[in-house]
Amino acid sequence: MRKRNIIILGLIFTLCFPGVIWAQKAKKAYELIQWNKPQPISQRIGGEKYVLPEGWKEATKGVTKIKVSNFGALEHDPATVQNAKRFEELTGIKVELLAWAEPPIVAKTISIFAAKSKAVDVLCYDHPTTYMQMVAGGWLHPVDAIWNDPGVWKLYAPPTKKGLTAPDGHIYGSIGQTKTMMLFYRPSIVSKPPATWVELQEIAKKVTTDKIWGFVYSAGGEMDIIYPLRDMIYSQGGRMVDLKKQRVMVNSPEGKNAWKMLADMVLVDKSAPTSVLEYSWMAASDMFAMGKAAMVMTHTVDANRFQDPKKAPAIQNDWAVAPPPKWDKTKPDAYHASYFDIDGYMINKYINDNQKAAAMLFLDFMRSYEASYRELIIEGNEAAVIAVYDHPDAKKVPALEGRKAAMSRAVLETFPPAGRALTDIIKEFFANVITKKMEAMEALEKCQKALDEYAVPE
Missing domain, CATH: 3.40.190.10 (Periplasmic binding protein-like II)
Structure with missing residues (x-):
């Protein structure tokens, strides 16, 4: 009798509250990542060693590789190559960097979006000239979640937040390389x-x-x-x-x-x-x-x-x-x-949800202190995370103080589509x-x- 009552109560709950059960089942893979755990985002990515967020393994289950487009030949981007290898060491997810010639890169990117293709997960972009064009196309997966910590913006040059925020209030991009x-x-x-x-x-x-x-x-x-x-x-x-x-x-x-x-x-x-x-x-x-x-x-x-x-x-x-x-x-x-220029990354909205989770994780890592260190020290680009300029190894960088000051005062504008x-x-x-x-x-x-x-x- 007791067992029958439990079954009946279960059926009543299911019929009366189907939304609760459906919401639990419908949670998307990338929503399983808790970006502010085990630490707030600013601390987790702002230390010398990057810390993975909680829930990433479940979110990226089944993902073995992501494809990421790159501006030009990889021989000119040793920091990007090393950061991709480090990401694979941390997650077990291979990053296939696609070395695309720069002149056709915008047209090629738009062709992928127009075809609603899943061929490439993460696409590079030049922020001032093409970010608004890509946002306006409605082709990008929003990445507000990886920026959901007020303290995270303090890691970067002052115009970063305003520059990445689209007219609809959402954020669709992240940081790869920076320059001024x-x-x-x-x-x-x-x-x-x-x-x-x-x-x-x-x-x-x-x-x-x-x-x-x-x-x-x-x-x-x-x-x-x-x-x-x-x-x-x-x-x-x-x-x-x-x-x-x-x-x-x-x-x-x-x-x-x-x-x-x-x-x-x-x-x-x-x-x-x-x-x-x-x-x-x-x-x-x-x-x-x-x-x-x-x-x-x-x-x-x-x-x-x-x-x-x-x-x-x-x-x-x-x-x-x-x-x-x-x-x-x-x-x-x-x-x-x-x-202030950002050569950034954006995520193809047409890829599967677990691929989106892996792509968001990649963006999270590439804007970190650890990744910025390699950009400045190994390749000689600027460091997106300003604190990297204070690292002892940065003393070897030519014109260090001038570069740090220039980055701190740089202006970021996003051009029309x-x-x-x-x-x-x-x-x-x-x-x-x-x-x-x-x-x-x-x-x-x-x-x-x-x-x-x-x-x-x-």
């Missing part, structure tokens, strides 16, 4: 580095000779004109992106100042060559390394290259670094800022100025009009 820029100069030519862009322009004019340019910058390849233009705008406290209208702005007061100075350096001062139209940021950096330029704004990681006698023989014992210039003396020191196409428009109109097909301000206004065609209408 500093001013490099030749002390034998420039005895005191300029603190402002106005000073830099004057010094560049004075030191230019028939053998050396005062300053070089990039305006030739994809995104290249954006580097100097953006940094000059930030140095005045301005920004390039109108988030409400999803519009790139170049004709702001700050943009006009920057556009004019870049053009004047070539056309009026003759302190920069017309061949800037052919330079990628790497080519501009090479000009400095070959001793053909007195100053260049380039990525902090180039300090590793400049100290190598084989890669930069012309400037050995004759190069130094300074913070990114602010615009002029009236601007606050906080405007000594360059851009058509980000890369918009930068090509800017490049085209700037080229019209340097080739004297248009006056500088005429070209700028026409450029802005073309950019507005891609924005939210009035």
